[in-house]
Amino acid sequence: MRTRKSHLLLVYLTLNLIAFCGMFVQAAHQRSASQAVLQRNRTLVRQLGLTDLCLFTDARYTRHPAMADLHTPFQDYPMSFEHFPSGSLMPPPPHLRSHGAH
Amino acid sequence: MARIERQKRIIDFTLSSLLRRKGKNLALIAAYSWIVFLLASVLFITEAIRREAGLVLQDAPEIIVQRLVAGRQESIPVAYGEKIKTITGVRSVKGRLWGYYYDPTNGANYTLVVEEDRLKEAGRVIIGEGVARNVVGESYGTMPFVGYDGAYYFFEVAETLPADSSLVAADLIIVSATDFRALFGIAESLVTDIVVEVRNPREFETIAAKIKAMLPDTRPVLRDEILRTYDTLFDWRGGLIVIILLGSLMAFIIFAWDKATGLSAEEKREIGILKALGWETADVLMIKFWEGATVSLLAFFNGVLLAYAHVFLTESSLFEPVLKGWSVLYPRFALTPYINAYQLWALFFLTVVPYTVATIIPSWRAAIIDPDSVMRT
Known part of the structure; x- marks a missing residue:
């Protein structure tokens, strides 16, 4: 018997749905597996008094955005353009944007 | 049972119709998947970093x-x-x-x-x-x-x-x-x-x-x-993220526009022939619904699954040059997956629903015209 196209589509979509469910299962499994790492990183943050994630190391204000002041992107001279690529990914923190420094 | 069988026949017909324009439709699915892939990758990576920061920096x-x-x-x-x-x-x-x-x-x-x-x-x-x-x-x-x-x-x-x-x-x-x-x-x-x-x-x-x-x-x-x-990290309103989102959105609008502004002469003739053969307007709309749903569902599944593999299994390798920037030292972006149904529903409603609706409207316009005049044009 010839396989109908509708059946092939339904099988394909069902496989995709299973893969979708698999995605959630894998995510949950990885989350529980990474609990120990998370805890270790929390301890490291507490011990060293860290304030930021190490996402970008090219510029001071993107390495430690929470600690940055509004001058840091213009560190060379007042009219210099912010030129680090990571600066275009990371906006200034809200506490600098809303009311400047405390 | 009869209803299911009827739908299956309509799907059979729709798939045959899609396969007749194989090249065009495959290109459409590939481009559409790419858009979903980009959006889903950005969504996954930002959510994962946000959640991880929230958990790890609790003891800052x-x-x-x-x-x-x-x-x-x-x-x-x-x-x-x-x-x-x-x-x-x-x-x-x-x-x-x-x-x-x-x-x-x-x-x-x-x-x-x-x-x-x-x-x-x-x-x-x-x-x-x-x-x-x-x-x-x-x-x-x-x-x-x-x-x-x-x-x-x-x-x-x-x-x-x-x-x-x-x-x-x-x-x-x-x-x-x-x-x-x-x-x-x-x-x-x-x-x-x-x-x-x-x-x-x-x-x-x-x-x-x-x-x-x-x-x-x-x-x-x-x-x-x-x-x-x-x-507010990777805020959608700022920087490169808005460029990626705008690019994807523009590409998507072009797709939807192309569909919504009208059908090709071949597609119109096909609708005219079906109507002349006795198909109801509702049947023609059903074909077009399945056509839109098939293309967008395939693109949605492909895009999301590839984005998940990209972000969580290959450590966002495609985004690596952007994430590294000028950094000599950079972390391994081995992120913990934080995905939820809400994110995926939002993505589904932003991509699948508009496209499917956009394919039905022009078909409805063509399907209510007299078949004779449709075939003549």
């Missing part, structure tokens, strides 16, 4: 007091800490010593941190996994540094932090307070900033205001503000 310092001179952060006198200690509600005050070191040998920036409980002995360092990956000297067991006065220092690598701490410590070098002060020429009376612990968490704001009033040249940064910094 409660209040950090910086000293600002001419708008820039400067070292703060230890005596400021003594004054802060007199404020009611302050539990403890501790000076932090940390800074940056640019390594001219490989162009990397390190973050140097002092943690006296962990490293009391001078002449030794503990390095992060990113530093270990990039520093040649590490294999020899020592790291060279040039001090503020041009003097050379060679520190023994005592330990390397575990690879899975990369997201918080890839570029860290833990040094002793003595070495830190010698390297940067910082006097004993100064520290980089001051960490303040407060008895009652509800008093963070009040204590911060008191510090600011007592020491006007300081800036207290609260833990909440640190956490909020990562909440």
Whole structure:
């Protein structure tokens, strides 16, 4: 018997749905597996008094955005353009944007 | 049963019709999948980093007091800490010593941190996994540094932090307070900033205001503000993210526009023939619904599954050049997957639903015209 196209589509979509469910299962499994790492990183943050994630190391204000002041992107001279690529990914923190420094 | 069989026949017909324009439809699915892939990848990576930051930085310092001179952060006198200690509600005050070191040998920036409980002995360092990956000297067991006065220092690598701490410590070098002060020429009376612990968490704001009033040249940064910094990380309104989103949105609008502004002559003739053969308008619309749904569902599933594999299984390898930027040291983006049904529903409604609707409208217009005139045009 010839396989109908509708059946092939339904099988394909069902496989995709299973893969979708698999995605959630894998995510949950990885989350529980990474609990120990998370805890270790929390301890490291507490011990060293860290304030930021190490996402970008090219510029001071993107390495430690929470600690940055509004001058840091213009560190060379007042009219210099912010030129680090990571600066275009990371906006200034809200506490600098809303009311400047405390 | 008859209804299901009818739908199956319509799907059979729809798929045959799609396969007749195989090249065009495959290109459409590929481009559509790419858009979903980009959007889903950005969604997954930002959510994962946000959630991880929220969890890991829960134990960040409660209040950090910086000293600002001419708008820039400067070292703060230890005596400021003594004054802060007199404020009611302050539990403890501790000076932090940390800074940056640019390594001219490989162009990397390190973050140097002092943690006296962990490293009391001078002449030794503990390095992060990113530093270990990039520093040649590490294999020899020592790291060279040039001090503020041009003097050379060679520190023994005592330990390397575990690879899975990369997201918080890839570029860290833990040094002793003595070495830190010698390297940067910082006097004993100064520290980089001051960490303040407060008895009652509800008093963070009040204590911060008191510090600011007592020491006007300081800036207290609260833990909440640190956490909020990562909440707005990769803000969709700013920078490159908006470019990616706009590009994807424009491409998607072009697809939808192409569909909504009309059908090709061939598609119109097909509808005319079907109507002439006795098909109802509802049947024609059903075909077009399945056509739109098939294309968009395939693109949605392909895009989301590939995005998941990309972000969580290949450590966002396609975005690597963007994420690295000019960084010499960078963490491994081995992120913990935080995905939820809400994110995926939002993505589904933003991509699948508009496209499916956009395919039905022009078909409805063609299907209500007299078949004879449709075939003649």
